[in-house]
Amino acid sequence: MIVERVGERSEVTRVLSQSPLRVLTPRNHGDAAWLFLSSLGGGFVGGDALSLDVRVGDGACCWLSSQASSKAYRAPAWSLEIRAEFRLNSIRMYELFIANKNYSSWSLRPWVLMKARDIPFTEKFYRFAAGTDFRSFSPSGRVPCLVNDGERVWDSLAICEYLAERHPGLWPTDARARAWARSASAEMHSGFGALRETCSMSCGLRVKLTHRSDGFERELSRLNELWSEGMTRFGGPFLAGNTFTIVDAFFAPVAFRVQTYGLEMRGHAATVAPTLLALPAMKQWYADALAEDFRDASHEDFSKVGTITGDLRAPAR
Numbered sequence: 001m002i003v004e005r006v007g008e009r010s011e012v013t014r015v016l017s018q019s020p021l022r023v024l025t026p027r028n029h030g031d032a033a034w035l036f037l038s039s040l041g042g043g044f045v046g047g048d049a050l051s052l053d054v055r056v057g058d059g060a061c062c063w064l065s066s067q068a069s070s071k072a073y074r075a076p077a078w079s080l081e082i083r084a085e086f087r088l089n090s091i092r093m094y095e096l097f098i099a100n101k102n103y104s105s106w107s108l109r110p111w112v113l114m115k116a117r118d119i120p121f122t123e124k125f126y127r128f129a130a131g132t133d134f135r136s137f138s139p140s141g142r143v144p145c146l147v148n149d150g151e152r153v154w155d156s157l158a159i160c161e162y163l164a165e166r167h168p169g170l171w172p173t174d175a176r177a178r179a180w181a182r183s184a185s186a187e188m189h190s191g192f193g194a195l196r197e198t199c200s201m202s203c204g205l206r207v208k209l210t211h212r213s214d215g216f217e218r219e220l221s222r223l224n225e226l227w228s229e230g231m232t233r234f235g236g237p238f239l240a241g242n243t244f245t246i247v248d249a250f251f252a253p254v255a256f257r258v259q260t261y262g263l264e265m266r267g268h269a270a271t272v273a274p275t276l277l278a279l280p281a282m283k284q285w286y287a288d289a290l291a292e293d294f295r296d297a298s299h300e301d302f303s304k305v306g307t308i309t310g311d312l313r314a315p316a317r
């Protein structure tokens with residue numbers, strides 16, 4: 001059983017039990033997580049032996065008990081053995097490896113998800129620069145990469161899915177909204193190539209586009225359609241309802257692109273980028289991006305797509 005601090009609360013982030021033992025985790029009004037031991041046989045009796053491994057992370061607390069109906073029955077001839085190992089503050093923080101906030105759209109996805117949903121992590125920042133080998137920490141040689149207790153997870157989609165298994169509610173709880181959110185995130189992950197190529201993320205720049213391909217126009221219109229659909233079907237203010245979920249994290253880099261390139265978003269789709277940009281987590285990313293006084297030449301050439309009309313970043317050193 002693993003209990004971790006998530007925002008103001010303690011949450012059970014992993015529980016595995018071997019039949020006939022079951023562990024129930026009802027929601028609780030306070031901030032401790034509740035864990036109730038239960039057995040299919042209706043209670044614990046002499047001769048039963050339980051072995052428990054409980055890990056409680058930094059700042060988290062839990063209540064561990066048995067259900068009233070699963071109490072230990074008196075059996076004088078046999079003893080009931082419960083071996084429990086509690087490891088307190090033993091959970092290491094997630095480490096999230098990312099690159100330049102001004103440019104790294106893929107890094108932004110898990111970063112903003114974890115910030116907006118109060119999942120604590122240590123940021124490991126690496127600059128794009130000749131000689132920086134991302135393979136020293138990421139198997140694909142790309143960012144983002146998440147490290148948890150020695151386990152490495154790379155690719156923004158895999159990272160968000162990994163987090164969703166451990167922190168309830170990162171995908172929408174409503175099944176229809178969840179199916180839509182998964183489809184829209186997958187479409188963003190594997191599609192929108194022309195939009196990505198024409199409008200590479202550069203948070204601090206303002207660019208007037210002069211070259212817009214047919215593919216780009218088609219994708220911009222698809223983006224309008226997709227965002228409008230999310231807003232009208234699930235009622236906003238976020239893409240799949242009233243909570244910031246993984247689908248919003250997937251489109252967070254697009255919100256910066258809308259701002260940089262002045263992309264035309266119409267009707268219900270027009271509220272999405274301003275809502276995302278107003279989030280404290282997005283404001284923090286933006287401020288950090290603007291403060292970067294280092295550049296990567298391969299991300300600075302806009303001559304094929306338009307003209308730079310503004311640069312709000314700290315001067316390059």
Ligand SMILES: N[C@@H](CCC(=O)N[C@@H](CS)C(=O)NCC(=O)O)C(=O)O
Nearest residue numbers: 104105106141142143144155156157
């Ligand atoms: N599909 C990957 C793409 C990751 C990716 O391309 N990251 C870029 C930075 S935004 C990178 O690490 N580039 C370094 C390189 O290509 O050497 C994901 O979703 O995480």
